[in-house]
Amino acid sequence: MATCQKQHRHDPYFAQFPKDQGDFSRHKCAGCSYELGYQAGYSKQKVIDMESAISNIQESQASHVRHISPMAAYAQGYVEGITQYYREHPEKA
Numbered sequence: 001m002a003t004c005q006k007q008h009r010h011d012p013y014f015a016q017f018p019k020d021q022g023d024f025s026r027h028k029c030a031g032c033s034y035e036l037g038y039q040a041g042y043s044k045q046k047v048i049d050m051e052s053a054i055s056n057i058q059e060s061q062a063s064h065v066r067h068i069s070p071m072a073a074y075a076q077g078y079v080e081g082i083t084q085y086y087r088e089h090p091e092k093a
Contacts, residue, residue, distance in 0.1 A: 002030040002058050002059075003058060003059055003061075004031065004032055004057075004058040004059065006029075006031060006032065007030030008032075009029070009031055010037070011031065014030050014031060014068050014073065015068075016035070017030060017068045017069055017072045017073055017076070018068075018069045018070070018072050019067045019068065019069065020067065020068070020069035020071065021067055021069070023051055026037070027057060027059040027061060027067075028055075028057050028058075028070040029057055029058050029059060029070065030068035030069065030070045030072075030073035031073070032057040032058055032070075033057055033070035033071070033073040033074045033077070034073040034074065034076060034077035035036065035077060036054075036074060036075025036077065036078055037053075037073065037074035037075060037076065037078040037081065037092035038055050038077035038078065038080055038084075039051075039074065039077075039081060040053070040074075040079065040081065041077065041078035041079060041081025041082035041083070041084075041085065042076050042081035042085045043081075043083055043085075044082060044085060048078070048083070050071060050074055050075075052073060053074065054070045054071065057070070
């Protein structure tokens, strides 16, 4: 599995999320997971398969995403994505 090299690894925003070193999501990049959740929320995806989404992201042990729960990051990304969608499309609310 490739290692994430994206700049979000160093974003202190991710320090607020809970730690998770569980078997399923161990070492998965919380930044990549957040971005996937954001995209799912922004596109108003109704069915979410978080396990499949997270299992396909790169790993990261870097900086602020180290041991951060990718499930919590995905969920927060989804909330922020769908919130942004409605801000940009108030007529659809």
